[in-house]
Amino acid sequence: MINIRQEVPLFSYNTFGIPATASVFVESDDATELADFVRSLPDPSSAFLLGGGSNVLFVSNRCELVIHPVIKGIEVTAETGDDVWIRAGAGEGWDDFVSWCVARNYAGVENLSHIPGTVGACPIQNIGAYGTEVKETVETVETIETATGKTVTFNNQQCQFDYRDSFFKKHRGKYLITAVQFKLSKRFEPNVKYAGLKTELSRNTHVTMENMRQAVISIRSRKLPDSAELGNAGSFFKNPTINTAKSREINELDPQAPLYPVSHGYWKMSAAWLIRHAGWKGMQDGNVGTHKRQPLVIVNYGGATGKEVLDFAQKIIDSVDQKFGIRLDPEVNVV
Numbered sequence: 460m461i462n463i464r465q466e467v468p469l470f471s472y473n474t475f476g477i478p479a480t481a482s483v484f485v486e487s488d489d490a491t492e493l494a495d496f497v498r499s500l501p502d503p504s505s506a507f508l509l510g511g512g513s514n515v516l517f518v519s520n521r522c523e524l525v526i527h528p529v530i531k532g533i534e535v536t537a538e539t540g541d542d543v544w545i546r547a548g549a550g551e552g553w554d555d556f557v558s559w560c561v562a563r564n565y566a567g568v569e570n571l572s573h574i575p576g577t578v579g580a581c582p583i584q585n586i587g588a589y590g591t592e593v594k595e596t597v598e599t600v601e602t603i604e605t606a607t608g609k610t611v612t613f614n615n616q617q618c619q620f621d622y623r624d625s626f627f628k629k630h631r632g633k634y635l636i637t638a639v640q641f642k643l644s645k646r647f648e649p650n651v652k653y654a655g656l657k658t659e660l661s662r663n664t665h666v667t668m669e670n671m672r673q674a675v676i677s678i679r680s681r682k683l684p685d686s687a688e689l690g691n692a693g694s695f696f697k698n699p700t701i702n703t704a705k706s707r708e709i710n711e712l713d714p715q716a717p718l719y720p721v722s723h724g725y726w727k728m729s730a731a732w733l734i735r736h737a738g739w740k741g742m743q744d745g746n747v748g749t750h751k752r753q754p755l756v757i758v759n760y761g762g763a764t765g766k767e768v769l770d771f772a773q774k775i776i777d778s779v780d781q782k783f784g785i786r787l788d789p790e791v792n793v794v
């Protein structure tokens with residue numbers, strides 16, 4: 460059923476806890492209704508598509524139109540001896556979906572446990588954690604093209620997944636995701652590429668999918684602030700890619716600096732390391748700061764506006780650039 464409300468405060472719809480207002484807020488659990496609604500709009504490009512609000516920073520005090528799909532449902536659509544295809548509605552909570560899969564021993568998303576947000580947003584930045592990215596399991600993404608109201612289905616290749624990026628992120632607001640189909644495996648092979656996960660699981664002689672999920676949850680709970688207590692949107696910045704010459708400079712400063720090869724002559728550098736070594740770990744400026752355990756996370760200590768958060772982030776960008784000649788790029792969607 461479609462529900463259209465006016466003057467809706469967005470405070471509780473974003474994990475940063477930023478005050479903003481939607482002039483019109485539209486919620487529906489039905490893809491056909493949403494397509495009809497989009498078709499009726501004079502300017503569909505003005506709509507902001509909102510999931511769980513765990514990766515947005517509202518800088519403007521007002522959003523003219525917010526569309527919030529709450530389409531539910533998780534179903535197995537096909538299976539073979541080895542694999543299973545599962546379709547989930549955009550409005551399902553991402554971690555509820557992971558929990559559903561783990562409970563049935565469907566493998567592939569367990570390392571992505573405890574990431575906030577919705578299924579509908581998981582392809583947007585190709586969510587990733589602990590050596591897994593969602594692109595490894597996404598089969599198709601069902602959308603409504605906002606300009607026309609037509610249904611368009613993307614296969615994995617068409618999604619153009621990349622590190623914290625996709626076709627949808629590059630074309631924000633052009634496609635409203637209504638459902639995602641995943642291909643998971645009935646054979647569980649633990650992915651312990653991430654060293655911390657291996658350590659966390661070292662007490663288990665036989666690792667089950669549930670062990671893996673619990674290990675991820677306990678690492679995340681230790682490392683990351685709970686947004687119900689301290690507003691944040693997870694990592695504020697992406698890990699930058701640097702060339703070999705720059706990686707050598709970093710290595711001279713710290714031979715232990717976390718650098719991972721990505722392609723010939725290019726390295727992924729830890730943004731957290733850069734921020735910490737530029738002196739920003741645990742720093743607070745007014746209502747905003749970096750988290751004391753994880754400098755990559757910018758937190759709202761209470762009462763911050765989106766502009767204050769953005770200004771603080773800009774200071775970090777400038778400072779890291781000045782010190783290391785590397786420009787950080789925000790991961791969070793600034794609205």
Ligand SMILES: Cc1cc2nc3c(=O)[nH]c(=O)nc-3n(C[C@H](O)[C@H](O)[C@H](O)COP(=O)(O)OP(=O)(O)OC[C@H]3O[C@@H](n4cnc5c(N)ncnc54)[C@H](O)[C@@H]3O)c2cc1C
Binds near residue numbers: 514579792
């Ligand atoms: C504590 C914390 C930890 C986090 N850890 C991780 C992590 O480990 N890995 C990771 O990748 N991310 C992480 N994140 C970021 C965030 O959880 C993910 O990016 C998540 O996928 C965002 O989902 P959402 O539903 O909250 O999207 P929102 O924040 O509502 O939206 C994010 C973007 O997606 C678009 N969007 C949302 N829904 C739709 C839709 N149905 N159709 C079209 N566009 C849509 C929005 O317009 C916006 O541009 C973390 C965030 C927090 C707060």
